[in-house]
Amino acid sequence: MPPSDPHNRDLTPESAAPTDIAPLGRDTVPAHERTADEEKAMADWDAIAADPDFKSLLASKARFIVPATVFFLAYYLALPILVGWFPNLMTKEAFGGLNWAYVFAFSQFIMAWVVAFLYVAAAAGWDKQAAALLAKFRK
């Protein structure tokens, strides 16, 4: 039944074409069934990898991802370390009857959300860099 059929009261979005699998003996294989070796000729991978714009894209990603990962791992592991081995420190009252252990644990949620939003903001820039890079090689 085609999706435009007015009697088709289907709730879910259309998912796949009926023939997205390669029949036996067909010459051209759909894109999603090609193996890596068959796609070797699809682009000049080495030329893209050698491009200074690609190198600056990688560097820009590393500049964010490496410190961000080190930071969130350290911030997260500090919680069990402090709670486990320094309970006297963590059970001191922070404010309003709450102790530091609870405040620090709660702050992990805020930390995770903030790092995620910073990542998304940074990644929008990488999307633009990648698009510009690919446009250079498309012509």
Next chain:
Amino acid sequence: MSSTLPLAVAQQSHTALFMFMAFVAATLVITYFSARKSSGSAGYFAAGRRITGWQNGLAVAGDYMSAASFLGIAGMIAFKGYDGFMYSVGFLVAYLTVLLIVAEPLRNAGKYTMADVLAYRLSPRPVRALASLSTLTVSTFYMIAQMVGAGALVKLLLPGVSYEVAVAGVGVLMIVYVVFGGMLATTWVQIIKAVLLMCGTLFLSVLVLKHFNFDISKFFDAISHVPVKSADGTVVTKDFLQPGLVYGAAVNPWGPLDLISLGLALIGGTAGLPHILIRFYTVPDAKTARVSVVWAMLIIGAFYIMTTFLGFGAATILTPENIVVGGKPTDNMAAPLLAHFLGGEVFFAFISAVAFATILAVVAGLTISASTSFAHDFYSNVLHHGKETKPGEEVLVARITAFVVGAIAIFLAIKLQTVNVAFLVGLAFAVAASANLPVIVLSIFWRRFNTAGAVTGLAVGLVASIVLIIISPSVMSLDGKGLINATPLFPLKNPGIVSIPLGFLAAIIATLCTREPAAEARFTEMEVRANTGLGAEKAVSH
């Protein structure tokens, strides 16, 4: 309150059953429509790669928020206070590993399974065979834990339904979703369940706060004065905001180290859980994968903050000594009993129905990850060298596998009825963190990484996790609670702190001992793909 409750539960079992049936009916309608469209491999395994960001975010959250976290964490906080909260924190922060390190490269360089990324530049057959074994191990162990939990829960919530009927019912439904509806139906089951779960949790949290007249300081004041009956029968007041009631050095000298080990398994394991990773193949591109992780983080974070309201709410409003079913303290019932006390019969029935929907959705997600991996990695690529002998064969094999996996899970869950299988969830996270994560990370970021490293890393991570769990206090104990009545040989319940470094070390050492120029040569192509999305699979158009 505790004396009248079992009667009330029995009376209300019909309402809960009715609500659960409504959920089942809605999901079966979706399965029917999905079944007519999930044709072809990308349709069946990856929902045609047409799931949107927020939909996939809800589905990831749905796959992740299991009954173990909904009922288990609320119960743990209700009985042990702060230390249960540590799970909630780990479950959310874990998604930073997924977002920053794994999701986008995986989406750009893979097709249907996590093994695709490994097979991209390594020798496909040995790598896929082991990755498939690891996926099946994680999925089936996790699934058995969920199904045994489902059966036990039914006995508490619906006294009219037997353990065997409940397990078989859950098993048959998950087989129907996965065999007929594929990834599309499974995704929609997750989405509906996530919405129901969030609504139920939110409403219950509001009721808890209303009980304290929306005065947070009054709430926290109550949490720091929870009456707990000690072993000799006297009631002492405990501060549930104080850490250490479970993992404190005063309770167990290995406790603090165990807590760190647990944290490592949570933040490393989530990024290696096959049923979470395959979700990123259902979206059109890496950008949508990224958006969906952020949606999932918002939902999961809000959910785990609310579980603390449920847990602390149960601790303060009900108090631990009243969270009792059939005369025994039952921590899994903390949230349902709280719902009964604050929201009445109908809300209790709703929360019970949501708990079942949760189990059902999670086992369906696990089944499709196991069957996809078996069909795509093992059958098509290991046995048949990546060629289909008949069109549609891979999907057919996946459907048969889903049926077999479901049948085995029903059988084992009924056989293991009386066994405490909670350690299987820990095992699933440990295997994911120690076997899957090291090889995924090294394969994406290390040019020199090769097949020998991947095979050794997967094998050592898998074996180390299983062996350390078997000799840990979760399985070996002298108090009769474990499977083996012996003194544990390994002091920690969570093996992550040993098994994760072992998995990484094994992969690195085996790589350094061998050379594979072909794998290194293909790294350039993979690096370009992973970082630009060039050549990544797009949504299936029509």
